[in-house]
Amino acid sequence: MSEIALLDRRWITRGVQRASAGRFALWLAPWFVLLFLGAYAAGLCFFYGLNQTNMDNRFAFGLWIFADLSIIAMGAGAFFTGFLVYILKQQDLKPVLNSAVVVGFICYSGAVAVLMVDVGQPLRAWFTFWYPNTHSMLTEVTFCISCYLLVLILEYIPLLLKNRQLRKIPAFLVFEHQFHKLVPGLAGVGAFLSFFHQGSLGGLYGVLRGRPFAYRQGLAIWPSTFFLFILSALAVGPSFLMLVVATAEKVTGKQLVQNSVYRKLGFISGVLLALYVAAKAIDTYIWLNITSPAVGFGPRDFYSYWPLSSLFLFIATVPLGLLPAILMIVPVTARKRGCLLCGAVLASGGVLLNRFVMTVQTLALPTLSFDSFLKYTPSWQEVATFGGVIAYGVIVYSLSYRYLPLFAARKGADPNASQD
Amino acid sequence: MSARYGMVIDLDRCTGCGACMVACAAENNVPPAHSRATARTGITPMLVRRLSNGTPGADAREAFIPITCMQCGHETPCVSVCPQQAVEVDKATGIVLQMPQRCLGCRYCMTACPYHARYFNWWDPQWPPGMEQTLNPGVSVRMRGVVEKCNLCHARYHAATEKAAGAGETQIDPLDYVPACVEACPTVAILFGDLADPSDPVSIAADSPDCFRLLAQIGTDPKIHYKTTQDWIRALADRNSLRSHSPEAQHV
Numbered sequence: 039m040s041e042i043a044l045l046d047r048r049w050i051t052r053g054v055q056r057a058s059a060g061r062f063a064l065w066l067a068p069w070f071v072l073l074f075l076g077a078y079a080a081g082l083c084f085f086y087g088l089n090q091t092n093m094d095n096r097f098a099f100g101l102w103i104f105a106d107l108s109i110i111a112m113g114a115g116a117f118f119t120g121f122l123v124y125i126l127k128q129q130d131l132k133p134v135l136n137s138a139v140v141v142g143f144i145c146y147s148g149a150v151a152v153l154m155v156d157v158g159q160p161l162r163a164w165f166t167f168w169y170p171n172t173h174s175m176l177t178e179v180t181f182c183i184s185c186y187l188l189v190l191i192l193e194y195i196p197l198l199l200k201n202r203q204l205r206k207i208p209a210f211l212v213f214e215h216q217f218h219k220l221v222p223g224l225a226g227v228g229a230f231l232s233f234f235h236q237g238s239l240g241g242l243y244g245v246l247r248g249r250p251f252a253y254r255q256g257l258a259i260w261p262s263t264f265f266l267f268i269l270s271a272l273a274v275g276p277s278f279l280m281l282v283v284a285t286a287e288k289v290t291g292k293q294l295v296q297n298s299v300y301r302k303l304g305f306i307s308g309v310l311l312a313l314y315v316a317a318k319a320i321d322t323y324i325w326l327n328i329t330s331p332a333v334g335f336g337p338r339d340f341y342s343y344w345p346l347s348s349l350f351l352f353i354a355t356v357p358l359g360l361l362p363a364i365l366m367i368v369p370v371t372a373r374k375r376g377c378l379l380c381g382a383v384l385a386s387g388g389v390l391l392n393r394f395v396m397t398v399q400t401l402a403l404p405t406l407s408f409d410s411f412l413k414y415t416p417s418w419q420e421v422a423t424f425g426g427v428i429a430y431g432v433i434v435y436s437l438s439y440r441y442l443p444l445f446a447a448r449k450g451a452d453p454n455a456s457q458d
Numbered sequence: 459m460s461a462r463y464g465m466v467i468d469l470d471r472c473t474g475c476g477a478c479m480v481a482c483a484a485e486n487n488v489p490p491a492h493s494r495a496t497a498r499t500g501i502t503p504m505l506v507r508r509l510s511n512g513t514p515g516a517d518a519r520e521a522f523i524p525i526t527c528m529q530c531g532h533e534t535p536c537v538s539v540c541p542q543q544a545v546e547v548d549k550a551t552g553i554v555l556q557m558p559q560r561c562l563g564c565r566y567c568m569t570a571c572p573y574h575a576r577y578f579n580w581w582d583p584q585w586p587p588g589m590e591q592t593l594n595p596g597v598s599v600r601m602r603g604v605v606e607k608c609n610l611c612h613a614r615y616h617a618a619t620e621k622a623a624g625a626g627e628t629q630i631d632p633l634d635y636v637p638a639c640v641e642a643c644p645t646v647a648i649l650f651g652d653l654a655d656p657s658d659p660v661s662i663a664a665d666s667p668d669c670f671r672l673l674a675q676i677g678t679d680p681k682i683h684y685k686t687t688q689d690w691i692r693a694l695a696d697r698n699s700l701r702s703h704s705p706e707a708q709h710v
Binding site: 087088089093094095096097098099156157158159162163165166168169170171173174175176177179180242245246247248249250332333334400401405406407408409 | 492494496498499500507509523533535538539540541542543544560561562563564565566568569570571572573574576577578579580581582601602603604605672673675676677678694695696697
């Protein structure tokens with residue numbers, strides 16, 4: 039066995055089987071290529087400016103904001119699973135909790151990284167904390183994403199310190215043991231922060247009075263999109279978590295969690311998705327019949343432009359909304375893992391489509407009556423940066439899976455002797 | 459008493475010559491367009507757009523509509539969304555001001571603006587050698603990565619207030635504060651003044667039944683009024699009159 043393989047072996051949790059160092063390196067290699075390509079593209083944007091993108095004065099938000107909103111929604115499994123386990127005491131979901139924390143950390147840190155490339159003056163990011171405009175949804179987004187990322191880092195640290203080699207350092211062991219007591223509290227804080235963050239991302243568009251396609255009335259200071267984004271993120275978070283775990287199972291060829299965990303996640307996701315579809319239908323009805331006509335806009339103004347027609351609304355509501363909800367709730371289909379995962383894929387697709395519509399379609403539609411429908415295609419730098427974040431996620435998750443007890447067994451069991 | 463500076467732009471007088479655009483760029487130190495800039499990435503705080511009735515042959519009609527920041531007075535979309543208070547409405551003048559020095563470059567304000575009157579500096583500002591001598595010393599040059607917009611030549615307002623203060627006056631002489639586009643228009647198509655003053659010619663003109671405001675129905679109280687006696691222009695530009703789905707508008 040080579041030196042590197044021996045070194046690698048010493049960092050892997052005792053008693054678990056992992057692929058050889060060579061195979062693992064082979065798995066990581068293409069992702070690292072993608073990561074470096076993304077870093078290069080981001081570097082071009084930092085060095086030469088955002089003229090490297092295909093965004094413009096009319097399409098001021100592009101692929102990155104869509105990616106940001108989507109990634110954050112997908113990462114909702116982190117705070118929601120923590121909330122379910124620590125606050126609602128759903129202990130049977132504990133086997134996926136660590137995985138949920140890693141997914142959340144990846145999603146939030148990835149989104150922050152993309153945002154830093156996306157702004158014209160990233161060195162002025164601290165201005166938002168120094169001169170906050172309390173009326174701006176983006177201020178709420180910035181505060182919540184920063185604070186929750188900090189919480190996720192704090193939640194990730196105990197998991198990191200469970201590594202076989204790091205546990206040998208007494209100070210780390212004591213720190214991890216003591217710190218672990220704070221985790222339920224952190225889960226509560228995280229739930230609060232992420233709840234508001236998900237909502238404020240929806241509010242970001244819902245408050246745009248000048249964009250009747252996105253503008254919504256609401257409750258108190260929040261437009262209805264605030265609540266719809268929270269509900270859709272709650273619905274898709276468990277679905278995406280299921281998909282991540284199922285992908286890990288597929289790649290590693292091991293069963294990492296019991297089927298019952300999948301069914302529970304699927305049921306929660308399905309019920310919330312059904313609620314979301316109902317709420318979205320009511321919201322759409324009010325928007326099309328009251329909110330928009332009041333400012334001189336009607337369905338024709340929004341759905342006359344191919345391909346962003348009413349077909350999108352139907353697809354997001356029925357095949358990517360109601361259908362996955364049924365697949366994940368009805369016992370006959372929910373018992374079959376294939377149906378469950380199919381539901382999770384469709385649900386994730388539905389939320390992605392919703393974020394696409396809110397970010398891209400809002401800007402493509404004309405507001406001035408003599409204006410025309412706009413088109414935008416992201417540049418390779420935008421796509422590569424996005425790809426870099428995906429690669430970053432795969433690499434962090436893969437490393438976490440290999441060197442950390444990601445799927446620790448049930449309460450009382452020794453994580454070192456876990457089934458994975 | 460606070461002023462509410464605004465304009466009445468007579469579309470029947472506008473010939474689309476673009477003098478207002480040139481004057482605006484020169485007054486406000488807008489750099490020459492980058493070689494890769496397009497109609498959608500250039501900086502044109504005053505932008506003349508072409509309107510067409512879309513009819514072929516002898517019935518074809520064209521007009522021009524200068525688009526600039528509408529200086530929204532109520533629930534100003536760009537002000538409320540800026541996360542770090544880089545945009546504000548000046549209470550003394552009603553002018554919507556942008557602070558490029560504080561701008562993060564997030565472009566949320568551009569997304570919020572229904573008039574597409576905000577511009578991002580996609581490139582470093584550069585002038586050909588020697589041309590930097592023409593820069594207006596009263597206006598800061600904006601750096602790459604920040605948003606800018608029309609501020610009704612606020613530097614001229616500053617100069618007018620300084621002049622008034624020097625003379626011991628509390629009010630500026632209206633003749634001392636005229637934006638560059640207004641001054642440059644050869645057909646006097648742009649009328650500028652204080653909409654809060656009922657005796658101001660701009661207030662009187664704005665009350666004309668021939669006047670309308672773009673997207674007035676969304677409730678942001680834009681202070682740029684347009685005037686036309688031609689029904690087809692009114693029908694095309696004023697959403698309250700008619701909603702058109704096959705509009706024709708191009709940049710000059």
